[in-house]
Amino acid sequence: MTAAPIPPAVPESIAARAAILDAEDPLAAHRDAFVTTEGVLAYLDGNSLGRPLKATRERLVDLVDGAWGDRLIRAWDEGWMDAPTELGDTIARVCLGAAPGQTIVADSTTVMLYKLARAALGAQADAGRDEIVIDRDNFPTDRFIVEGLAAEHDLTIRWLSAPHDDGVSVAQVAEAVSERTALVLLSAIAYRSGHVADIPGITAAAHDAGALVLWDLSHATGAVELALDADGVDLAVGCTYKYLNGGPGAPAFGYVARRHQAAFRQPIQGWMGAADPFAMGEAYQPASGIRRMISGTPPVLGMAPMRDMLELIDSVGMAAVRAKSRALTAFAVEVAEELLAPYGVVVATPRDPEVRGGHVTLDHPDFKAVTARLWERGVIPDFRPPHGLRVGLSPLSTSFHEVAVGLAAIAEELAG
Incomplete structure (x- = not known):
């Protein structure tokens, strides 16, 4: 039997500040909705894989x-066929600031990015446009x-560099x-x-040149407020296993x-994006509206867990979620400056909370090895080269207590 991890010594002043922030947190009670993990002192990787909710079990x-065991194949007619658009509309309403009929749930993030990028290029082909803009640190x-796509279609990539x-x-x-x-393909929040x-500013700048923009919302959805319709966004893709807690x-x-x-081809x-999937027609005829972007059979089992998180976010509102995110990241930066800067x-994250997402990146040449040791201690961040x-x-x-514990453990590892 593995011994329980020993908590780090959190400085008294930091522990006291964390306790006050937790006591004043209007969302604190919702932590009980999530599955807790024995032996984990601080889970600091929710931007990669969110905790499951107890209700999901x-x-x-x-x-x-x-639906599966009792209704069997009848469940397709009783809801599963409409799940990609129904759940897409829910994500759009709760998290994206988008009207119904524009969002689907299907495929992996990679496949969805390919589909929308390829469709956008096809829609622009007749205009003689042969360049794609993306940043080197995406x-x-x-x-x-x-x-x-550039190799396949003989396109030029214009690379952007950012600090x-x-x-x-x-x-x-x-x-x-x-x-x-x-x-133009960019991430709404840099990973x-x-x-x-x-x-809105970048989208408008691209539109002024006649270009389309595809936003990767993977680190933004469920962490920051979005307004896709109001911002004139053309296309967007996002994963659901980070802040939407949809599971691996x-x-x-x-x-x-x-x-x-x-106009998008x-x-x-695939048959599920056809106008009449069960006609078994000889030639492909796309469905009307957003449903044409579906390819294969909807991943019904994979869709189920995220519904619990969407219900929770909907009940508290994205404004409250974003306010808590700002407070958490501000506390993390503050504690990092106090405990870790001396080492x-x-x-390596913006100090302005308006342009800081849901995670804070800390740089140190020893952090690859430190991260591995932290995992053994029950403190779980992640490492990015x-x-x-x-x-x-x-x-x-x-x-906030988790943040204090996690950063105190990092300080102990650096102190040796």
Whole structure:
């Protein structure tokens, strides 16, 4: 039997501040809704994989015993066929600031990014546009997809560079786009630094040049307030296993603004995106609206867990979630400056809370080894090369006490 991890010694002043913040937290009671893990002192990786909710266990049992076990194939006609658009509309309303009929849940984030990027390029083909704009520090999947599309279609990539602890600016995009730009693909929150992009400003700058913009919302959905319709967003993709707590491998969502749907050709034409899937027709005829972006059979089991988190977010509101996120990250930065800066740790995340997302990145050359030792101690952040330890703070499941414990453990590891 493995011994229980020994908590680090949290300085009294920091522990006292954490206790006050937890006592004043209007969302504190919701932490009880999540499954707790024996032996974990501080879970600081909710920006990679959110904790499961206790209610999800019952939901999955009900799915097996009920719709699947009792109704069997009849359940397709009784709700499963509409699940991609129904759940997509829920995500749109609760988290995206988007009207119904523009969002689906299907596929992985990678596949959804490919589908929407490829469809956007196809819609721009007749305009003679042959360039894609993306930043060098975007998540690998985003960059790899762009590289593949560029090679396949003989396109030029215009690479943007941003400061290590910041993100792409409106001015950079405005300078990069031209009459040759077909698509701009950027992340709403930088996966490394946590920088929040100026979505309306960048989108407008791209539109001024006639380009379309595809936003990766993977680190933004459920952490910051979004307004896709109001901001004039063309396309967006996001995962659901981070702040939406959908579980490992939960399906992604895709958003296509209504004004683009009729012109977008589905690049992975599958039977579930056809106008009449059960006609078994000889030729593909796309469904109307957003449903045409579906390819294969909906991942019904994978959709179930995120419903519990969406219900919880809906009950408290994204404004309250974002307020807690700001407070958590501000406390993390404050404690890092106090406890970790003396060991040479650098905060590699924006200090302005308006442009800081739900995680804080700390840089130190020893953090790869430190992260491995922290995991053995029951303190779980994650590491991103070259030197970044990410403190991921999921507002509804993370306490200020956890932050204090986690950063105190980092200080002990650095102290040797």
